[in-house]
Amino acid sequence: MPETTYLDATELVLNMGPQHPSTHGVLRVILKLDGEKVIGTECVIGYLHRGVEKIAENRTYAQFVPYVDRMDYVAAVSNGLGYCLAVEKLLGVEAPPRAQAVRVILTELNRIASHLIWLGTHALDVGAITPLFYCMREREEILNIFERYCGARLTTHAFRIGGLQYETYDGFERDVRAFCDMFLPKVDEYEDLLTGNRIWVARLKNIGILTADECKAYGVTGPLLRAAGVRWDLRKAQPYSGYDQYEFEIPTGVNGDSYDRYLVRIQEMRQSVRIIRQALDGLPGGPIMGKVPKVIKPPVGEVYLSIEAPKGELGYYIVSDGSTQPYRVRVRPPSFVNLQALDRMCRGALVADVVVVIGTIDIVLGEVDR
Amino acid sequence: MRQCAGARVCDELMSADKPEGKPQPATKSPPAMAATAWEDELTRQLKQHFGSQISEFSTYLGQQFLVASPEAVIPILEHLKQEAGFDYLVDVTAVDYPDRPERFELVYILYSFARNHRIRIKTRIAEGVRPRTAVGVYPTANWLEREVFDMFGIEFEGHPDMRRILLPEDWSGHPLRKDTSILAMDNRWVKEHLGIESGQ
Numbered sequence: 001m002p003e004t005t006y007l008d009a010t011e012l013v014l015n016m017g018p019q020h021p022s023t024h025g026v027l028r029v030i031l032k033l034d035g036e037k038v039i040g041t042e043c044v045i046g047y048l049h050r051g052v053e054k055i056a057e058n059r060t061y062a063q064f065v066p067y068v069d070r071m072d073y074v075a076a077v078s079n080g081l082g083y084c085l086a087v088e089k090l091l092g093v094e095a096p097p098r099a100q101a102v103r104v105i106l107t108e109l110n111r112i113a114s115h116l117i118w119l120g121t122h123a124l125d126v127g128a129i130t131p132l133f134y135c136m137r138e139r140e141e142i143l144n145i146f147e148r149y150c151g152a153r154l155t156t157h158a159f160r161i162g163g164l165q166y167e168t169y170d171g172f173e174r175d176v177r178a179f180c181d182m183f184l185p186k187v188d189e190y191e192d193l194l195t196g197n198r199i200w201v202a203r204l205k206n207i208g209i210l211t212a213d214e215c216k217a218y219g220v221t222g223p224l225l226r227a228a229g230v231r232w233d234l235r236k237a238q239p240y241s242g243y244d245q246y247e248f249e250i251p252t253g254v255n256g257d258s259y260d261r262y263l264v265r266i267q268e269m270r271q272s273v274r275i276i277r278q279a280l281d282g283l284p285g286g287p288i289m290g291k292v293p294k295v296i297k298p299p300v301g302e303v304y305l306s307i308e309a310p311k312g313e314l315g316y317y318i319v320s321d322g323s324t325q326p327y328r329v330r331v332r333p334p335s336f337v338n339l340q341a342l343d344r345m346c347r348g349a350l351v352a353d354v355v356v357v358i359g360t361i362d363i364v365l366g367e368v369d370r
Numbered sequence: 371m372r373q374c375a376g377a378r379v380c381d382e383l384m385s386a387d388k389p390e391g392k393p394q395p396a397t398k399s400p401p402a403m404a405a406t407a408w409e410d411e412l413t414r415q416l417k418q419h420f421g422s423q424i425s426e427f428s429t430y431l432g433q434q435f436l437v438a439s440p441e442a443v444i445p446i447l448e449h450l451k452q453e454a455g456f457d458y459l460v461d462v463t464a465v466d467y468p469d470r471p472e473r474f475e476l477v478y479i480l481y482s483f484a485r486n487h488r489i490r491i492k493t494r495i496a497e498g499v500r501p502r503t504a505v506g507v508y509p510t511a512n513w514l515e516r517e518v519f520d521m522f523g524i525e526f527e528g529h530p531d532m533r534r535i536l537l538p539e540d541w542s543g544h545p546l547r548k549d550t551s552i553l554a555m556d557n558r559w560v561k562e563h564l565g566i567e568s569g570q
Contacts, residue, residue, distance in 0.1 A: 046535065216457045237486050303433065304488070304490065328465045336517075337510060340510060340513045
């Protein structure tokens with residue numbers, strides 16, 4: 001007779017992903033279960049690993065710019081901004097004011113687009129199908145603006161080291177303003193659908209709690225940290241690209257659960273619109289490209305520069321050996337670091353909650369795996 | 371590493387394309403950067419505690435870093451976390467300088483929410499040296515150190531789960547070492563899996 005049977009087995013190992021629709025790409029999670037309760041998880045990642053850090057060492061500084069778009073492909077503009085700012089810091093150049101303002105507008109539009117993808121897919125995972133259609137509809141408007149500006153919708157390659165390649169198109173300001181006017185009532189619409197929705201609240205409240213101390217211990221940043229009540233946003237803490245000129249709030253939560261993260265991200269979309277409007281109002285004229293040498297050869301040195309990407313702190317650590325190619329580029333991806341806290345958030349929860357927790361972290365596997 | 375003739379030709383072609391016939395980065399380490407000294411309350415405190423274990427306090431482009439001996443790194447991290455409020459480990463990474471006797475430079479990036487200040491702790495280790503893990507001080511070091519192991523082959527002593535993280539378990543080599551070439555990796559993969567020459 002076997003020593004244990006299936007009936008008295010207390011532990012069950014269940015595989016989730018990498019082709020599971022609610023793992024947002026190719027994340028594989030191995031769940032250790034006691035009945036319906038999760039007692040441990042293990043993430044298997046790397047399915048999308050393309051070795052961008054190695055590629056960077058074999059490209060010139062300017063050649064590497066399009067590659068960074070392919071990490072967090074939902075927020076490609078943010079990736080480009082972080083990398084360009086880091087190289088600019090190494091070179092000691094600064095983008096002209098007009099370029100900075102246009103960068104802010106595009107980056108904030110991208111933040112909204114990224115949050116819309118998150119909201120739509122997160123709601124879909126939980127069982128609400130309508131928000132996905134609504135979110136995609138509004139995101140389309142943002143992608144249209146990107147397409148008219150630089151010809152691409154997702155992997156935009158919108159910025160260059162030192163500023164911008166393209167001047168804004170005729171009607172850019174009109175389009176962005178029209179989007180802002182159209183978008184704010186739509187956010188109210190999402191809230192009508194979800195904020196007071198009993199199923200939504202029941203599925204998200206008290207799920208995946210991370211306290212502020214836990215966030216710091218696990219290096220978790222972005223909306224997850226703010227939902228735990230920490231008023232910390234790199235746009236305010238260490239302003240870049242002229243963010244100190246704009247007035248905006250840092251929304252925070254109280255409980256650090258999935259529901260608070262939802263509220264924080266909804267508020268962030270509204271704040272982004274506020275920033276975009278201010279940037280449009282004060283949009284300066286002038287050149288769009290700083291004084292960058294034709295051949296980019298930063299002096300020997302290193303720099304770490306990070307920005308507030310939609311998902312958290314996105315950092316670039318670049319070591320220059322004085323040649324045309326970076327000696328080392330390290331990307332500090334917010335999704336990768338935040339995903340590490342999945343285990344902490346899932347323990348003791350039910351299998352169905354794992355789907356909620358994965359959704360609430362807002363990962364993009366292209367960035368986790370790089 | 372095995373490298374077929376085609377790859378060598380390609381390597382030569384690629385290096386010929388580069389401006390000024392720059393030597394392959396594979397064996398060339400950058401010279402020293404023009405950093406200036408870093409001195410404030412924090413460095414005085416650290417000097418008092420760790421003395422000669424910290425060999426350099428520098429600042430470059432307004433960013434501060436210190437270079438410490440490998441065995442002092444974890445005590446320094448503990449000290450910075452407990453006494454100076456550096457409660458957030460931003461990143462752990464490494465840089466490979468193959469022609470130095472101490473080949474790898476390990477870099478820890480720390481941030482303090484209270485001070486709104488970011489610093490880097492660097493240490494230099496030779497091939498085969500196993501530095502102590504920082505997981506006990508900062509849980510977030512777990513995956514970050516696994517990635518360093520995966521990419522550079524630096525094993526961390528006392529790490530709870532020292533396995534590859536991004537690459538498959540049966541992968542050979544550590545791609546971010548400077549002596550690993552993309553073309554050679556590609557050729558090998560194509561040969562092994564498709565049984566043909568990659569033609570790159």
